[in-house]
Amino acid sequence: MMKRLWFQLHWFFGITAGLVLAVVGLTGALLSYYEELTRAFSPGVMTVAVRDTAPLPIPELVARVHEAVPDRRILLMTVMRAPDDAVGVRLSVGDGTRGETYFVDPYTGQMLGRSQADVVFRFIMDIHRFLTVEGPGRQITGAATLLLFLLALSGLYLRWPRRIGNWRAWFHIDFKKRGRPFLWNLHAVIGTVVLVPYLLSATTGLYWSYDWWRGMLFSMAGVPQPVRNKAPAQPKMARKGDAGAKGEGKKALPDLASTPVDEMSTVWDSFTARVPDYTKVYLRPSQTAGGQLQMTWLDKSVPHERAFSRMDIDPASGAIRNEDRYAQKTTGGQLMTSIYALHRGSFFGQAGIIVMLLSSLMMPVFFVTGWMLYLDRRKKKRALAASRPAPAAPKNAPVVGSLAEEGVLIGYASQSGVAEGLAWQTAGMLQGAGVPAQIQPLARIGQAQLGAAKRALFIVSTFGDGEPPDSARRFSQQLMNQAMALPALRFAMLSLGDSHYDRFCGFGRKLDGWLRAQGGVAAFEPIEVDRGDPGAWASWQERLGEWLGRPLVSSKTDDGPHFQTWTLAEREVLNPGSTGLPAYHLAFTPPQGAMWVAGDLVEVLPRHTAARIDAFLAGSVWAADVRVTVAGREAMLGEVLRERVLPDAAPPAGVDLQDWLERLAPLPEREYSIASTPQEGKLMLLVRQTRNPDGTLGLGSGWLTDGATLGERVTMRVRPNPGFQGPADARGMILIGNGTGLAGLRAHLSERIARGHVRNWLIFGERQASHDAFHDATLREWQAQGGIARLDRVYSRDQAERIYVQNYVREAAQDIAQWVADGASIYVCGSLAGMAPAVDAALADAIGADVLLDLSAQGRYCRDIY
Numbered sequence: 001m002m003k004r005l006w007f008q009l010h011w012f013f014g015i016t017a018g019l020v021l022a023v024v025g026l027t028g029a030l031l032s033y034y035e036e037l038t039r040a041f042s043p044g045v046m047t048v049a050v051r052d053t054a055p056l057p058i059p060e061l062v063a064r065v066h067e068a069v070p071d072r073r074i075l076l077m078t079v080m081r082a083p084d085d086a087v088g089v090r091l092s093v094g095d096g097t098r099g100e101t102y103f104v105d106p107y108t109g110q111m112l113g114r115s116q117a118d119v120v121f122r123f124i125m126d127i128h129r130f131l132t133v134e135g136p137g138r139q140i141t142g143a144a145t146l147l148l149f150l151l152a153l154s155g156l157y158l159r160w161p162r163r164i165g166n167w168r169a170w171f172h173i174d175f176k177k178r179g180r181p182f183l184w185n186l187h188a189v190i191g192t193v194v195l196v197p198y199l200l201s202a203t204t205g206l207y208w209s210y211d212w213w214r215g216m217l218f219s220m221a222g223v224p225q226p227v228r229n230k231a232p233a234q235p236k237m238a239r240k241g242d243a244g245a246k247g248e249g250k251k252a253l254p255d256l257a258s259t260p261v262d263e264m265s266t267v268w269d270s271f272t273a274r275v276p277d278y279t280k281v282y283l284r285p286s287q288t289a290g291g292q293l294q295m296t297w298l299d300k301s302v303p304h305e306r307a308f309s310r311m312d313i314d315p316a317s318g319a320i321r322n323e324d325r326y327a328q329k330t331t332g333g334q335l336m337t338s339i340y341a342l343h344r345g346s347f348f349g350q351a352g353i354i355v356m357l358l359s360s361l362m363m364p365v366f367f368v369t370g371w372m373l374y375l376d377r378r379k380k381k382r383a384l385a386a387s388r389p390a391p392a393a394p395k396n397a398p399v400v401g402s403l404a405e406e407g408v409l410i411g412y413a414s415q416s417g418v419a420e421g422l423a424w425q426t427a428g429m430l431q432g433a434g435v436p437a438q439i440q441p442l443a444r445i446g447q448a449q450l451g452a453a454k455r456a457l458f459i460v461s462t463f464g465d466g467e468p469p470d471s472a473r474r475f476s477q478q479l480m481n482q483a484m485a486l487p488a489l490r491f492a493m494l495s496l497g498d499s500h501y502d503r504f505c506g507f508g509r510k511l512d513g514w515l516r517a518q519g520g521v522a523a524f525e526p527i528e529v530d531r532g533d534p535g536a537w538a539s540w541q542e543r544l545g546e547w548l549g550r551p552l553v554s555s556k557t558d559d560g561p562h563f564q565t566w567t568l569a570e571r572e573v574l575n576p577g578s579t580g581l582p583a584y585h586l587a588f589t590p591p592q593g594a595m596w597v598a599g600d601l602v603e604v605l606p607r608h609t610a611a612r613i614d615a616f617l618a619g620s621v622w623a624a625d626v627r628v629t630v631a632g633r634e635a636m637l638g639e640v641l642r643e644r645v646l647p648d649a650a651p652p653a654g655v656d657l658q659d660w661l662e663r664l665a666p667l668p669e670r671e672y673s674i675a676s677t678p679q680e681g682k683l684m685l686l687v688r689q690t691r692n693p694d695g696t697l698g699l700g701s702g703w704l705t706d707g708a709t710l711g712e713r714v715t716m717r718v719r720p721n722p723g724f725q726g727p728a729d730a731r732g733m734i735l736i737g738n739g740t741g742l743a744g745l746r747a748h749l750s751e752r753i754a755r756g757h758v759r760n761w762l763i764f765g766e767r768q769a770s771h772d773a774f775h776d777a778t779l780r781e782w783q784a785q786g787g788i789a790r791l792d793r794v795y796s797r798d799q800a801e802r803i804y805v806q807n808y809v810r811e812a813a814q815d816i817a818q819w820v821a822d823g824a825s826i827y828v829c830g831s832l833a834g835m836a837p838a839v840d841a842a843l844a845d846a847i848g849a850d851v852l853l854d855l856s857a858q859g860r861y862c863r864d865i866y
Contacts (some may be wrong), residue, residue: 010154013147018367020144025363027128032357034121041117048105050083055106059264064109066257073255075099077283142209148202159188187369197359204343221332254285263315267293270318306341407436409453411445413460413472417722423459433550442475443857454488461496464832466506474853480514487519493526494540523547564591565713578771583688584705598751599724603669605715606703607642620650630661670700673744677751686743724864730757732824738765738805741830742774744864753787761790765805769795806838813846825860836865
């Protein structure tokens with residue numbers, strides 16, 4: 001509810017204040033290099049030819065300007081230390097405090113006129129600050145800037161990812177997306193990038209919009225707020241030496257020319273004696289008759305162009321009445337002096353200016369993409385409203401009844417068979433409740449079928465780090481990159497994933513977003529299943545029943561094969577002397593009735609070693625042989641701890657031990673590809689040891705290769721993996737893998753050779769032939785017997801230039817394409833990082849990306865990668 005409220009506020013203020021912010025942003029970008037561009041475009045006005053003579057004294061320059069324009073007051077004089085810079089003078093317009101800037105030759109006192117570039121940029125600045133309308137415009141830009149805070153923070157809230165540490169979730173722009181998904185992705189990512197610059201721009205920009213905001217900033221900085229210069233409210237005496245020139249009784253307004261020449265000389269001499277190394281100085285007249293002149297300057301050591309220092313000088317005596325140097329200010333004082341530099345970005349150097357410039361240029365992008373998203377949303381809502389049929393049922397008839405009677409399309413995408421199993425169980429629940437259901441893999445759902453569906457359930461898993469299952473790759477890359485009108489579709493999503501990956505349930509979330517973008521309406525928020533969480537299945541059953549208005553009875557009676565004890569019969573290091581970590585051949589004696597097929601997986605319940613438990617309990621009051629009861633089972637404390645995730649410390653004395661144990665999570669199972677067939681009489685694995693950052697062995701590999709002893713019983717269960725089971729016919733099979741990925745490929749070779757299917761091509765990669773030729777004798781024997789038509793092993797470190805499996809795939813591209821044309825399937829098993837995506841790219845080049853997608857959809861391109 002809260003998220004919906006913030007979404008409504010975000011789009012409403014975005015499309016209303018967005019135009020003003022777009023104008024402010026664009027003009028702000030144009031002003032980023034205002035002074036540099038103005039000077040570059042104004043040669044002969046803002047710059048002069050350097051002469052051998054010294055510049056005129058300041059009092060004489062003031063006098064010559066007054067002589068040239070006697071009817072205008074001098075509100076400000078800007079003197080530069082550079083010899084080729086003209087002197088700037090701001091001349092009054094009427095009796096107002098605002099003026100126009102002209103330039104004067106410092107060597108002759110000649111008026112050079114106005115810089116037309118300066119005129120243009122000042123007009124742009126007026127648009128930027130108040131839309132050229134002083135009163136109402138300032139209020140409009142101020143309000144829009146306040147709303148920028150709301151837009152920035154609400155946008156951050158709306159796009160906050162579930163895993164905040166995943167940089168791709170924050171900053172990745174997916175250019176494969178089209179239409180609304182791409183616009184939303186672009187809008188969200190750019191918004192994240194410019195969030196901090198926008199908050200800084202808004203904070204500093206409001207300084208000029210509201211007095212209360214300015215006062216708040218000074219208060220937060222711990223700096224007294226200076227009183228702004230104002231013209232006197234009551235008439236004062238006329239300028240000295242010019243009595244009657246402008247008429248008696250008229251206000252004596254601030255004017256540098258009203259200061260006598262000798263006093264001006266005194267002021268300037270006092271200033272230059274005190275500040276000999278200035279680079280730029282502003283001279284302001286006294287705001288009251290006989291008052292002090294104000295000098296604001298930059299010296300050579302300033303960090304940016306607004307690091308001003310200031311002093312007030314008595315014109316009669318030359319005494320310095322007040323001096324406030326930038327370097328001596330507090331941090332708060334320096335920040336308040338640098339408001340414009342913070343706003344422009346120059347406070348942070350050239351990099352800051354560029355960042356603020358680019359951020360400002362993004363304002364129109366937000367306005368355009370925001371409006372496009374809004375218009376697309378309105379279009380889909382109108383189409384949705386038009387597609388709703390008029391209710392024909394009696395007033396009191398429940399609507400959900402008709403929803404159930406219409407039937408439901410169930411689409412699934414499964415890599416290892418879990419999502420497919422849940423899809424069939426869901427269909428069974430619906431059928432039992434009298435709801436017709438049609439079940440299809442996503443690979444077989446086309447545009448026409450999806451467009452005609454009114455009710456759909458999607459049960460999809462995520463493969464690897466956010467990718468679709470292989471069978472759904474064509475659906476993802478082709479159909480989901482198209483725009484479709486699905487205003488009549490109501491759908492629900494059950495998404496399977498593993499939270500250990502950064503892009504948890506990545507494909508499910510992508511599919512959900514795409515369906516919504518096409519006008520589909522979710523019946524409820526997606527239910528995400530983390531590693532088979534049974535609570536998610538119960539929630540799925542409950543929410544479906546609520547949506548359809550029918551009580552649903554779960555047909556899920558068990559989780560498939562149960563865990564059993566298998567005896568560790570063999571363990572051998574296959575790569576002694578290898579530069580890689582040790583890889584082990586393991587063999588287990590199957591329990592009675594255990595069955596599996598090539599491609600299946602085994603789930604192992606690892607355990608801590610007894611030595612690890614003894615070390616954990618050392619120093620505590622508890623011993624490993626203390627008897628405890630957990631979940632109705634009586635056991636010794638050490639045995640229970642071997643099956644649990646250990647906390648940082650042993651249980652303290654006096655603790656309720658049973659309660660303490662029940663709070664410990666069980667050790668997670670580990671999954672491995674099976675390397676043998678039941679006909680070989682043993683279940684074989686190929687497991688490489690892994691090491692934790694502290695040097696200890698990994699949980700699963702450590703238990704199997706070091707912790708468990710020969711003859712010890714290991715708790716395991718076979719898990720069917722239909723997405724990697726082999727073809728039933730004798731057509732060719734190309735098997736590609738690296739490292740311990742040979743396990744799954746070896747099982748396929750064993751099964752096919754036993755069936756007499758001998759058109760098999762193995763491409764396998766490892767480090768060195770002398771150390772890493774896993775199962776070498778078996779492979780050579782099978783090849784000699786004709787069971788392997790082609791055997792190509794690639795050892796990356798047996799030559800100066802590293803060569804990997806993917807390199808060989810590219811070399812053999814023509815032969816691979818011919819095998820595929822003859823009906824061969826491609827199976828890949830091995831590491832997700834490096835090998836699998838590289839082989840995928842190489843295969844796409846070899847046979848064509850579209851052909852590869854078709855093979856995935858047909859079940860002829862299968863992968864078991866980890």
